Amino acid sequence: MSLRILQSNTHDAENRFEISLREAFELLKPQLKPPFPLTIPSPLEYSKLNQAILFGILTQPQLAKIHITHLHAIVTDGYGLFVSLVLKIVFELYPKLIELVKIQLIWVSSKLVEVSAVGVDSLLIGLMRQIVGGDFSDGNLWLCVELLRIFLSNWDWLLEEPLLLTSALFTYLRLLGDHYRLLDSKFEALKRMEIDFCVTVLRNHFNLSLRIGRDLVRLLQDLVYIPEFKAIWKDLLLNPSEFKVQGFTDISQLYSSRTSSKYLLLRITPEMEMQLRFLLTHVKWGFQNRYQTWFARKFLCRPEAESVITDIVRFICCAHHPPNEVIQSNVIPRWAIIGWLLKCCRNSHVEANTKLALLFDWMFFSERVDNIMNIEPAILLMVNSIPKYIDMTQNILEFLFQLVENYDMQRKEVLVKGVSTAFDVLVRKGVVPSLEALSLCTLLSPLLRKKFSYISSNSALAVHLPHCSAPPPPKLSSPSSLEMQMSVSTKLTPNSPPKETGVSTSAPVINTPVAPCSPKDIPVRSPIDIMEDLVQRLGEFIKRSIDLGLQILEEILLSFARHDSQSLDAAALASSVLHPEVLACQVTEAFTSNGYEVFPSLKSPTKFDYDNEIQSAATLVICTFIFCQDKRMQELITFWSKNGYLVGPRFLSYASRLAHEANMISGLRTLKRENSITVTSDPEIPLLKHHIDKYSSFMSARGEGSPGVVYIDFNNDSKLIVELVQGAFASYKTFLRLSSLSHKENNTSLAKFLFSDLTSCCQFEKKRFKELLCDVFRYLPDLSTGREEFVLLLVETLDYADLVVLQFDICLQRFSIFSEDTDTISRMVKKSCSWGLVEQQKFWALMEYDQVILKVRMEKVVKDFFCLGLLDPVVHSIAIAGLLTLCSRHAPTPELVSRIMSLPDDNFEGFAASVLANWVASNGLMLFNSLAKCLEKIDNDGNLVFFIPSGGKINPLSISRFLRFLDEQGKEHTDCVTKLCTSIPEIKAKLADAAAAQIGR
Known part of the structure; x- marks a missing residue:
């Protein structure tokens, strides 16, 4: 039987290149054994000899060393011809190679690296392209490992090949995003190799890493949950000097560097590239379905293969730019293929990453640096999806605004400028005749159209959405009756810039309640009409004074919570401010048109006279929801939440601060008065005082309390204060349940929503994060206790001083961090072995006190741990020490x-x-x-x-x-x-x- 390098079926024709290699091998077989001839071969003989030696190396592993020695002896062109033959195999034949041939191919590649053969860098890049994204088969993972070993074994040589080094970094950063989510232990060694390689390059050779351009940020963002990359991300944002690159002072410099298409080709296999280019160059409109079906069966059939869609979309946008004759023909356009690929996304994480790949260049677009073809598919997809696929338009447009607002909140002006420039250039260059198809589309929600008008007219985006580290919120939804009938009384003038966000310290402070029925301002009419007028004029009040605007908003919310909407028919309710979504849209419009935020970010107050956790619309909405949770209030707060506002993090931070201040009052002095309750004026508990005031106002409005100011004695009314704090957390839990029901994946647990809010708070509330974590474990134990992600966040975030305070609280049995369930404890102990050394030490410091108090069944924990197999002194030493202490204390x-x-x-x-x-x-x-x-x-x-x-x-x-x-x-x-x-x-x-x-x- 003749030697072969390709797998084949009986009906397959033989590959011509394989035939040429085999014929050369058979012809020169006598010359391939020592002693080798000393004559100098002619060019034709030299070419045949290279083919014969390559075929021998690939098919005769037992003689491979002899063949490579022969090659070293005859080479006259720096191995250029030989490498070109290997490259042809890699690019054209690799998927069909026999497994033994693949092994030999890696072996000969490593030998070519050792002699620094001409073109070996291109060979290794070609091999990296054969690593299939989303493919976790043994063969594919083997290729990942073998190429990494070649790089690590030839580190000094690799540093002399900057393109290869950065290509390897790009490839393994992207692969790590998929591999790290795999929980199977057989992937641990590969993940560790990938992490070590990427971190070494980024930390020690960041000057070379910068050559990748802005897509480096996109890849790193997807890895921030890995501790090593979380530290890199923090340095990139907060301490760029750590990378020791002269002239690199801010991440925005990386934003302005466009990523070359040669990097984006790395995650598309040559076979996939060929099929995509054929589809986008030769397939006509109306005939694409059969090609798309074939492509999906070939490359997207495995469930995990879905992640490669992100790479395909990035390739189509930035690496495939068809000529004008193709664009003007009836060939299927790029935007249509991208729309189909978005419909193929079933996983929400993949869908979000795919949208990011589509819109990534929009955020940093510069006419001087960027190519308009990179942003063309997104605008054409949005415009051409109207009206038949309006959901597609709405989802993409909303995601773009979420990116602008959340991707980098500290440099939002850069993103606003980039997106505004992109819209301007697309119209100016004639990609679309105008933006009216989007700005005048009544099928889009009014709030979304308003955002679009701001951003497309170079105005700062006024509606603030959550930070990008949390998963993207569900799409904006609004009933068609609302779209058709709702009108906003206050319009933004396009040429008038919005005011600076924040509370003006020069604005007059109004200490007396606003009379909502003053004849001078509002005529005496029905309560609903009064509320309508207040909402319509809310923007005017905010413009006069933010304090006045907040007082008016409080009146509106109290009236909204008080009135019954059942007396209105469906049509009237759809256009009335008693409809939750109508009220939410108009309140948002009133605040954003004046440069303020409904749910501002959680920033620590710089002055006592401005605390955005007290003096904000968010606080009023949260307070009202805490005291009134009827269906319409639930719909109101859920509407803001599902459209991406910082409702959850604000709510959690509010409840936590309330608990913190309530714990402080035992040390405060109060003054008792007869038949009244004393209000403390201590500035250390302003939120608690504010909350009690709002509680009193709400009770008075409902006729359940006496009018006027109510005084609270914090010593004698501690029960009421405890109930208020517990009520705040209970209301927050209700909000989580509502968020879960409104989420497109209804199986998302409340704990996941809580953790998302907690991580968002972590970005802003670093000084109070310890109290926040303690309150979560104390007041929401069923959602946090014994959950790995919460414990890991705790030990990653808190320092040893905070840990000591937590140990005090645990000993005092104020809360528990770990579960009483023995199986949960065993599982967490095993998981902790993969954490960092510092995190493990903190984990066991807490476990020591918590588990002794809980009296968990230690015999089961010990058994489960020692059943892991042969324990590693390096990996398991901290866990063993912790178990020793824990067993000794039991x-x-x-x-x-x-x-x-x-x-x-x-x-x-x-x-x-x-x-x-x-x-x-x-x-x-x-x-x-x-x-x-x-x-x-x-x-x-x-x-x-x-x-x-x-x-x-x-x-x-x-x-x-x-x-x-x-x-x-x-x-x-x-x-x-x-x-x-x-x-x-x-x-x-x-x-x-x-x-x-x-x-x-």
Whole structure:
């Protein structure tokens, strides 16, 4: 049977290139064995000899060293011809290669690197392109590992090839985004190699990494949940000097650097590239379905393969720019293929990343640097999806605004300028005749059209959405009746710039309540008409004074919560401010048109006279929701939340600060008054005072309290304060439940929403984050206690000083961090072994106190841990130390003692004896009583038949070490220990051997 390099079926025609290699090999076979001829070959002979040697290397691994030696002896062109032959195999034939040939291909590539062959960098780049995105098969992962080994083994040479180095960095950053989400232990070694390689390049050679351009930011953003990359991300944003690159002072410099298409080609296999270029160059409109179906079956059939859609969209936007004759023909356009690919996304994470790939260049667009073809597909997809696929237009447009507002809140002006420039250039260059198709589209929600008009007219985007580290919120939705009937009374003048966000310190402060029915301002009409007028004129009041605007908003919210909408028919309600979505849109419009935010970011107050957690519309909305949770208030706050506003983080921060200030009042002095309750004026608890004032106002408005100012004695009314704090957290939990129901994936747990809000708070509330975490564990234990992500965030974020305070709280039983469920604890202990050393130390420092109080079944935890297999001294040392402390602090019950005595010997052979020795000192009587009980349940073979039902057997070596400890300490053996030793043959034999050794000495 002839040698082959390709897999083939009976009906497949032979590959011509394979035939040429085999024919050269058969022709020159006598010359491929030592001794080699000394004659200089002609150019034709040299070409045939290179083909023959390559075929021999690939098909005869046992003779590969001889063939490569032969190649070294004859080479006259720096291996250029030989490398070109290998490149042809890599680019055209790799998927069909026999497995043995693939192994030989990697081997010969490593040998070519060793001699610095001409073009070997292109060869390695070609091999990296054959790593298929979203493919977790053994062969694909093997290729990842082998190429990494080549790079790491030839590090000095790699540094001399900047394009190859940055290509490898780009490739493995992208692959790591997929691989790190895999939980199978067989991927751990690969993930660690990828992390170490990428971190080394970024930390030590960031000057070269910058050559990738802005897509480096996109890749790093997808890896911020990995601790090593989280640190890099923080330095990139806050401390760029850490990278020691002269002239690099801010991440915005990276934003302005366009990524070359050669990097974006790296994540598209040559076969995929060929099929996509054919589809976008030759397939006509109306005939694309069969090609799309074939492409999906070929490249997108596996569930995990969906992640490659992001790379395909990036390739189409930035690496495939069709000529004018194709653009003007009836060939399927790029935007239509991208629309189809977006419809193929089933995973929300992939969908968000795909939209980011489509719109990424919009945020940083510069006519001088960027190519208009990179942004053309998105605008054409939005315009051409109207009206048949309006959801597509709305989703993309909304996602673009979310990016502008959230991608980098500190440099938002850069993003606003980029998107505004993109719209301007697209119209000026004639890609679209105008933007009226979007600005005048009544199928889009009014709020979305307003945002579009601001951004497209070079105005700052006034509506603020959540930060990009959290998952993108669900799409904006609004009923068609609202779209058709809602009108906004106050319009933004396009040429008038918005005011600076924040509360003006020069604005007059109004300390008396505004009379909502003053004849001078509002005529006496029905309560609904009064509320309508207040809403319509809210923008005017805010323009006069933000304090006045907030007082008017409070009146509106109280009226909204008070009135019943059941008396209105559906048509009237759809256009009335009693409709939650109508009210939300008009309130948002009133604030944004004056340069303020409805839900501003959680910034620490710089002055006491401005605290945006008190003096903001968000606080009024949250307060009203806490005190009134009827259906319309739920719909109102949910509308803001599902459209991307910072409702959740603001709500959580509000409740946490309320709890913090409530805990402080025990040390404050108060003054009692007869028949009244004293209000403290201490500036350290302003939010609590504010909350109580709003509570009083709400109760008075509902007729459940006396009008006027209500005074609270914080010493005598502690029960009320506790109820208010608990009510705030209960309301927040209700809000989480509403968010979960409105989420497009209804199986999303409340804990995930809570964690998302918590991480968002972490970005702004660093000084109060400890209190925030404690409050989450204290007031929302069912959503946080014993959950890995919360514990990991805790140990990553808090320092050792904060940890000590947490230990105090745990000992005082104010809250618990870990679950009482033994299986959950065991699972978390195992997971913690993959964390950083510092995080593990903090984890066990907390576990030590928490689990002793909870009295978890330690015998089950110990068993599960030691069942992991042979323990690694490096990986598991901190966990072993923690278990040692934890077991020593637990009482030596018969169950725990029997489990400890049955632990196997491994790299931590002294563990069991150490635990027993600690118990001798701390609880000796109970230990020996437990040993006596264990002895009653030991059979003749030393099996603990009762306490270890699975048939565990006493480890005689552990008992021997324990006895040696007792002897060395001069402690007398109790009867039970002596009986234990003599009743188990292995222990008796060990003791006899030890005695004989002593006599011999």
